[in-house]
Amino acid sequence: MEQKLLVEKLVAGGVSLARNDDGKVIFLTGGYPGELIRARRLNTKRDFELWEPVEILKESPFRRRKLCGSFPSCGGCDWQDLEYQEQLKWKKIIVEEQFRRIAKIEVVIPDVVPSREKHYRNKMEYVAFHSSGELNLGLKRKASDRPVQLDGCVLGNVPFEDLRKRFQRLLNEHSVKPYNTKTKTGNLKHVILRKSSRDEIMAILITKKSEFLELRPIEKRIKSEIPQVNSLIHVHNSRDDVNLRGPYRVLYGEPVLTEEIDGILYQIPPTSFFQVNTWIARKILHYVSGVLSERKHSNLLDLFSGVGLFSLYLAESFESVLAVENSAVSVKAFESNARINQLENVRVLKENVASFLKKAHGKYDVVFIDPPRSGVGKPITMITRLKPSILVYISCNPTTLARDISYLMRSGFRIEDIRAFDMFPQTHHLETIVILKHPLSL
Numbered sequence: 213m214e215q216k217l218l219v220e221k222l223v224a225g226g227v228s229l230a231r232n233d234d235g236k237v238i239f240l241t242g243g244y245p246g247e248l249i250r251a252r253r254l255n256t257k258r259d260f261e262l263w264e265p266v267e268i269l270k271e272s273p274f275r276r277r278k279l280c281g282s283f284p285s286c287g288g289c290d291w292q293d294l295e296y297q298e299q300l301k302w303k304k305i306i307v308e309e310q311f312r313r314i315a316k317i318e319v320v321i322p323d324v325v326p327s328r329e330k331h332y333r334n335k336m337e338y339v340a341f342h343s344s345g346e347l348n349l350g351l352k353r354k355a356s357d358r359p360v361q362l363d364g365c366v367l368g369n370v371p372f373e374d375l376r377k378r379f380q381r382l383l384n385e386h387s388v389k390p391y392n393t394k395t396k397t398g399n400l401k402h403v404i405l406r407k408s409s410r411d412e413i414m415a416i417l418i419t420k421k422s423e424f425l426e427l428r429p430i431e432k433r434i435k436s437e438i439p440q441v442n443s444l445i446h447v448h449n450s451r452d453d454v455n456l457r458g459p460y461r462v463l464y465g466e467p468v469l470t471e472e473i474d475g476i477l478y479q480i481p482p483t484s485f486f487q488v489n490t491w492i493a494r495k496i497l498h499y500v501s502g503v504l505s506e507r508k509h510s511n512l513l514d515l516f517s518g519v520g521l522f523s524l525y526l527a528e529s530f531e532s533v534l535a536v537e538n539s540a541v542s543v544k545a546f547e548s549n550a551r552i553n554q555l556e557n558v559r560v561l562k563e564n565v566a567s568f569l570k571k572a573h574g575k576y577d578v579v580f581i582d583p584p585r586s587g588v589g590k591p592i593t594m595i596t597r598l599k600p601s602i603l604v605y606i607s608c609n610p611t612t613l614a615r616d617i618s619y620l621m622r623s624g625f626r627i628e629d630i631r632a633f634d635m636f637p638q639t640h641h642l643e644t645i646v647i648l649k650h651p652l653s654l
């Protein structure tokens with residue numbers, strides 16, 4: 213079924229919104245505000261329909277030439293053919309709308325802090341798949357689990373496209389079979405490239421099975437033929453629902469990637485989280501340090517701390533820092549990062565944040581919370597008991613952020629400031645930071 217639709221606006225989740233003749237809301241997988249689109253229905257749900265553009269009948273003046281050959285089918289980008297200033301404008305509108313719709317509050321946020329537009333990602337996770345009888349390294353398609361071939365991807369750091377092709381060629385020469393999630397055959401699931409701003413590159417091969425028969429000769433060839441790769445890791449991950457998890461073995465090179473931000477060193481193990489846009493991560497750290505410098509604070513609680521990005525950067529401004537993180541690998545890295553930076557006032561607990569909050573007591577001057585995309589939900593209100601003077605919520609998902617902020621506001625917290633940072637240009641994603649205070653804890 214096809215229909216002509218006039219796009220009203222861009223909304224959360226990387227889709228645009230239009231209405232049919234009866235005023236019913238229709239979500240589109242493409243199309244920019246003001247455009248008239250001939251679209252085809254993909255699916256019908258009880259409360260919304262998803263359509264995909266077939267032809268643009270009237271184009272937005274802000275549409276530009278696409279940046280790579282795989283757009284728009286590739287799920288890596290949503291808006292790469294939209295002028296960058298428009299991307300930033302719509303991200304701001306979307307955050308404000310999520311607060312209005314979900315938290316039922318009106319907020320006006322400053323302009324989104326821009327990023328380098330291209331080659332900003334320090335990590336790319338390529339899916340291995342079969343295409344025309346060969347192994348291919350690509351990304352997932354939009355709104356689908358099916359992978360797509362890449363052609364000049366602009367998201368990854370500059371050397372990544374060249375390295376991806378060289379890995380692809382080499383893996384094919386050794387007849388490596390990609391793992392197929394449907395037939396459960398093959399073995400290689402992903403190739404991940406990570407790069408530090410010191411130009412160290414780590415390559416990670418992830419397999420479904422613990423054994424990887426072709427590994428030895430492949431390792432030898434990567435070492436001699438792709439010298440830009442400083443370390444090579446093999447991860448065994450039998451789970452189909454997450455990419456970067458499981459026991460790993462260092463084949464050669466360092467077991468960690470070392471990042472440096474304003475003199476603080478971070479050693480990042482292959483399977484640990486680190487912010488993907490280091491340039492924007494630094495801007496966020498500067499903003500947060502500025503907020504905290506307005507007053508003296510004694511102790512910091514850093515929830516969902518990862519390898520210690522915030523804890524270690526801010527440690528000098530506090531008497532003590534307690535961090536909570538549930539990944540054993542990241543906790544170990546956090547501890548060694550504290551040692552490397554000679555910070556003796558930081559401590560990390562390997563624990564689930566919700567169970568930590570259930571039994572936590574005492575007062576924390578500042579609480580940081582940086583959860584995964586799913587946010588925290590109702591347990592977030594347990595933070596109120598810790599009486600923070602400042603609560604800093606960092607989120608990559610404005611929808612769960614607005615929900616959690618509404619819980620916090622019902623517990624008495626008030627918003628002091630909201631800032632948005634474009635951690636992910638060409639996509640609908642962004643990072644938002646909310647500073648909250650509680651009138652009874654000042």
Ligand SMILES: C[S@@+](CC[C@H](N)C(=O)[O-])C[C@H]1O[C@@H](n2cnc3c(N)ncnc32)[C@H](O)[C@@H]1O
Binds near residue numbers: 518520584
């Ligand atoms: C968005 S990352 C933030 C990490 C860190 N703040 C940073 O900026 O590098 C979320 C972190 O929370 C951890 N995590 C996820 N669920 C958790 C839970 N329920 N309890 C504790 N840590 C969790 C993940 O391992 C990851 O390191």
